[in-house]
Amino acid sequence: MAGTNSERQLLTEGPVIILVEPQMGENIGMVARAMANFGLAELRLVNPRDGWPNEKAQAAASKADHVIEGTKVYDTLEQALADLNFVYATTARERDGFKPVRSPVVAAETLRARFRAGEGTGILFGRERWGLTNEEVALADEIVTFPVNPAFASLNIAQAVLLMSYEWMKSGMEDVGAVPFQAMGQTQSTKDQLFGLFDQLEDALDARGYFHPAGKKPKMIDNLRAVLSRRAFSAQEISVLRGVISSLDRFSRKNPRGGRFPADAKERQNDDSTGE
Amino acid sequence: MAGTNSERQLLTEGPVIILVEPQMGENIGMVARAMANFGLAELRLVNPRDGWPNEKAQAAASKADHVIEGTKVYDTLEQALADLNFVYATTARERDGFKPVRSPVVAAETLRARFRAGEGTGILFGRERWGLTNEEVALADEIVTFPVNPAFASLNIAQAVLLMSYEWMKSGMEDVGAVPFQAMGQTQSTKDQLFGLFDQLEDALDARGYFHPAGKKPKMIDNLRAVLSRRAFSAQEISVLRGVISSLDRFSRKNPRGGRFPADAKERQNDDSTGE
Numbered sequence: 405m406a407g408t409n410s411e412r413q414l415l416t417e418g419p420v421i422i423l424v425e426p427q428m429g430e431n432i433g434m435v436a437r438a439m440a441n442f443g444l445a446e447l448r449l450v451n452p453r454d455g456w457p458n459e460k461a462q463a464a465a466s467k468a469d470h471v472i473e474g475t476k477v478y479d480t481l482e483q484a485l486a487d488l489n490f491v492y493a494t495t496a497r498e499r500d501g502f503k504p505v506r507s508p509v510v511a512a513e514t515l516r517a518r519f520r521a522g523e524g525t526g527i528l529f530g531r532e533r534w535g536l537t538n539e540e541v542a543l544a545d546e547i548v549t550f551p552v553n554p555a556f557a558s559l560n561i562a563q564a565v566l567l568m569s570y571e572w573m574k575s576g577m578e579d580v581g582a583v584p585f586q587a588m589g590q591t592q593s594t595k596d597q598l599f600g601l602f603d604q605l606e607d608a609l610d611a612r613g614y615f616h617p618a619g620k621k622p623k624m625i626d627n628l629r630a631v632l633s634r635r636a637f638s639a640q641e642i643s644v645l646r647g648v649i650s651s652l653d654r655f656s657r658k659n660p661r662g663g664r665f666p667a668d669a670k671e672r673q674n675d676d677s678t679g680e
Numbered sequence: 681m682a683g684t685n686s687e688r689q690l691l692t693e694g695p696v697i698i699l700v701e702p703q704m705g706e707n708i709g710m711v712a713r714a715m716a717n718f719g720l721a722e723l724r725l726v727n728p729r730d731g732w733p734n735e736k737a738q739a740a741a742s743k744a745d746h747v748i749e750g751t752k753v754y755d756t757l758e759q760a761l762a763d764l765n766f767v768y769a770t771t772a773r774e775r776d777g778f779k780p781v782r783s784p785v786v787a788a789e790t791l792r793a794r795f796r797a798g799e800g801t802g803i804l805f806g807r808e809r810w811g812l813t814n815e816e817v818a819l820a821d822e823i824v825t826f827p828v829n830p831a832f833a834s835l836n837i838a839q840a841v842l843l844m845s846y847e848w849m850k851s852g853m854e855d856v857g858a859v860p861f862q863a864m865g866q867t868q869s870t871k872d873q874l875f876g877l878f879d880q881l882e883d884a885l886d887a888r889g890y891f892h893p894a895g896k897k898p899k900m901i902d903n904l905r906a907v908l909s910r911r912a913f914s915a916q917e918i919s920v921l922r923g924v925i926s927s928l929d930r931f932s933r934k935n936p937r938g939g940r941f942p943a944d945a946k947e948r949q950n951d952d953s954t955g956e
Contacts, residue, residue: 438839440829440832441828441829441832441833441834441835441839442827442828442829443829466834467832467834468832505859506857506859507857507858507859509850509857510857549859549860550846551718551846551849551850551853551858551859551860552717552718552849552860553716553717553718553719553849554860556716556717556743556744557717558717558742558743559717563714563717563839563842566839566842566843567842567843567846570826570827570843573827573828573829574785574827577827581782581783581785581786582783582827583781583782583783583825583827584825584827584828584830
């Protein structure tokens with residue numbers, strides 16, 4: 405199944421998504437897109453209502469062409485599952501039977517472990533209107549169901565595929581808190597940098613008689629430093645703050661009205677500036 | 681904001697979803713539906729392209745009427761955020777700036793903790809085509825981004841809302857492995873029930889000369905019992921299995937061909953049955 409084309413090589417990655425008798429081409433396309441978003445690529449359709457290929461599915465898939473082009477069609481669910489070792493059935497409602505019911509997190513972890521062990525895995529989704537029959541659920545190994553609002557439990561098929569694909573991708577990450585990028589300069593400043601900010605601000609305020617009466621100055625400084633310490637500023641943030649203080653301290657107002665929040669400006673202390 | 685109608689009371693639950701300049705009514709409706717699926721209810725729109733109310737949004741919302749009816753519209757993002765304490769901005773690409781970047785799991789846990797502490801919280805989503813501006817991101821406290829396939833990173837707005845709403849619901853569950861229902865009869869059988877199965881099957885097989893040659897019988901029984909023990913059958917499953925064995929043991933085949941898997945039937949040992 406793997407080809408020389410790098411996109412085609414994706415086809416062997418992760419669980420197969422199997423849609424039983426899907427009705428709307430748009431939904432098949434949205435399923436393909438959700439799969440591509442989270443690194444899944446092998447889609448199987450059992451007896452799609454409008455045949456295959458399907459122009460509406462291709463349009464709705466956006467750029468997930470590799471999923472649509474690799475989609476396989478089967479006459480029966482048994483044939484679609486034949487080469488797989490372990491399969492989940494998705495269902496929103498309770499079923500009679502002996503199958504374990506798992507959350508998406510546990511199901512994704514199980515699929516990941518079996519995939520790593522070399523097993524062929526799959527996730528089975530039912531028809532838009534009424535899901536899977538009990539006979540179809542019986543062909544799967546376990547059931548996965550979503551923690552939805554009991555008062556509003558109707559997930560559509562593309563949403564259900566999206567959530568399982570998302571959990572699949574998360575299951576491959578060492579840390580669920582990991583993110584693909586991080587802001588620059590998140591390292592907290594040194595204390596020396598923080599103390600420089602204290603000194604600058606306190607000097608600028610002192611020059612304006614802010615610490616008044618004099619007997620309260622130590623307490624006022626404590627409070628001010630507590631405010632500045634609590635957010636663990638980075639060096640860059642301190643640099644920005646010091647620039648702001650410098651500007652406020654050294655220059656007077658060019659334009660006594662206006663700015664982004666004019667309503668606030670009215671409440672500010674009136675500063676009759678005379679230019680630079 | 682809470683009313684006497686039980687649906688309206690939902691409006692104060694969980695983070696507010698804020699869409700900045702949404703373009704397509706269908707997307708707004710899908711967002712409302714995704715929110716309702718996972719127990720969120722307060723939607724705010726900043727300057728929606730096609731005005732409000734929007735018929736296409738109502739149609740796409742399916743039965744999430746309480747979300748659509750409670751939707752509020754604002755002229756500016758500042759106004760939409762004014763009463764909130766803590767806000768996430770969602771973005772797919774790296775931004776300049778000093779804001780922490782969180783995964784959906786961590787963001788949902790943070791929102792849950794702040795919500796429980798009585799803070800007003802929100803999640804900000806940008807325009808369909810090009811997301812949020814840097815100025816808009818700057819109004820949020822932290823950034824949340826999704827662990828998507830780098831080669832195919834385009835989540836649509838309803839999908840992004842769905843994933844955050846889903847993580848919000850999970851963050852309120854004590855155990856992420858919890859499921860809303862569980863199969864009946866998952867309790868493992870007693871050993872006595874299991875031994876009854878062993879006895880019945882071994883007797884039925886012994887009567888057919890299965891344990892041959894006699895010297896290998898202990899090892900064959902060990903192997904057979906290992907197969908039957910490994911899956912931790914429930915009492916109900918054992919009952920089903922014993923019924924199957926009884927049927928195979930006591931009756932002969934009425935119809936020597938056919939069945940669900942006719943291809944397999946050809947390979948079975950030919951059993952020239954003569955009726956009951």
